[in-house]
Amino acid sequence: MSVTDAPPAPDTGPEVRRPSTRRRLVPYWLLLPGILWLLVFFALPMVYQASTSVQTGSLEKGFEVTWHFRTYWDALADYYPQFIRSLLYAGSATLLCLLLGYPLAYLIAFRAGRWRGLVLVLVIAPFFTSFLIRTLAWKTILADGGAVVDVLDALHVLDVTSRLGWTENNRVLATPLAVVCGLTYNFLPFMILPLYTSLERIDGRLHEAAGDLYATPATTFRKVTFPLSMPGVVSGTLLTFIPASGDYVNAELLGSTDTKMVGSVIQSQFLRVLDYPTAAALSFILMAVVLLVVTVYIRRSGTEDLV
């Protein structure tokens, strides 16, 4: 029986080979939708914007590629205060996010116990409401005569912040402080989640080992916990800083004309002034600046050396 049932050997040869060729192509087929998506919605618009940025002309006569690179220089000369402001606000918001987010992420990772899941859901909960509505809510929270402003005023906090230029005439809305508060609030989850992920991966026995080797709890944090959480710190700050520096909603809704960020300028150049070349040039400058800042930051933090 075993002899008659055995399939003839030569027949199996090609049948075995065919699926293996097909299998080799599978990864490419799986990649195709993603590649197409990137091509249509990323690469093509980039090329289109790049060409727009070196065009001249007007809406009536139409725009033409004239390799007018001066647009870049003019845009930077006109709007450098907004660039500096963007980096400053985004940087402040990122720092605040780190200061607020780290203790919370630490708590969730090491102390929350069975509440861990719930607290994580609470961190993400704001996303169930639209970004715009949440930012508008802050307009009410920080409004003149509101509880927050009254308390801060009574405590003379606003006197100090006004002197520093963060607030004006003891009001919070339409000041840099309001914009930074809005940015911090909106991007906090993007800081907490990566921080939590990298803290949660730290083996608790490393804390015990550090304690056993004469490190006080504070030294343990400085020498073991914090260095090991660096991947989370880096990805958290990037996820906060990059979108925050291009954000315009917070500056528009919570700020004033004096707190405009570069995102607002690009938006108004595109949609109100209809100066497409300048808007495109500003976009590329922003991209380049952010890329530069991020590269320097990653180099300095030396994350490639981390496990």
Added chain:
Amino acid sequence: MTQRQTAGGDVRLTGISKTYGSFTAVRPLDLTVPQGSFFALLGASGCGKTTTLRMIAGLEEATTGTVSLGGTDITGLPPYKRPVNTVFQSYALFPHLDVTENIAFGLRRRGIRSVKKQVGEMLELVQLGDFAHRKPHQLSGGQQQRVAVARALINHPQVLLLDEPLGALDLKLRRQMQLELKRIQTEVGITFIHVTHDQEEAMTMADTVAVMNGGRVEQLGAPADLYENPRTTFVANFLGTSNLIEGEVVSAGTKGAGTDIVVAAGGGRIRLSAGRCPAPVTSGGRLLVGVRPEKISLAHADEAESITDGRNRVTGRIVDSSFIGVSTQYVVESPAGKALQVYEQNIERDTRLVPGAEVVLHWNPAHTFGLDAGQPMDAGVESVEDAA
């Protein structure tokens, strides 16, 4: 570090216990570990040995009792103030630091700047000189283990605590590291307290072994003493293998006079020295008699007459035999016990000793020990799940 100046001293645990809610991990326990000894806490997982170790390290707070070191009470001290260091199970090396910085960690925390010489000496002691700048993940398990030992020893602790330090290594490497740890201990002369579930490891390395079971110390002593004179069935079964036979005491014997206890079991009589039975013996009462498998000789039933008088004997039938090179292990079914183990050296093999053969088991009465019959006979027998 004033504690470090104390000229050595014993580790003394007094009435120490640990409970988690309603679960008692360690029952009130008194233990003294003499300075400079290699002490092993041996037991199955969940017996409380690691908890005891962690209470000495300060990583676990004792529910009751005190820990003292060289006469100083250290019960209330946090781990970073105790002059003890731990080699953790799976090592807990700092992944972001290289071998040198891992080893230097304790020195730096105590404000010592020039660590190079000491680290170099330590690397030499654990034979890792060429790996000073590797990261832990670039090392093999055995190398990581040695870094963990060096990282603890460089601080010259009064006591080195080892929590299953060899558990993650394969058998061959484990044997090698056992010898190496023993060598290091002899060289540095620090008290080692070693927690393990491997009875062979405990016996090879330690001067004194404390066998723990269910949160208490069952028996404490030198390895050979524990092996030859177990006081409970748990110790008899957990350390090596024992054949335990239940019987009725015919003659109680007397300890001083040198008369033997005689027990009727499995249709025959077994004699043992009264001095080797810690349990109370009364004529007519029950008693467990035990003998180690390697102490027993096997004779084919046809040659029963040639056995010298005065030896204990039990008749039975071989049900299984396995050849393992240096010896052959037989399982014998007999009225005295369902599965008696016999290890025979492969010197002169009797070809008739195959499964199914009728045999006589005989041994010197001096190798027999007695145990209280009131305890479960199979306590401490390692089941397959435990070993996994």
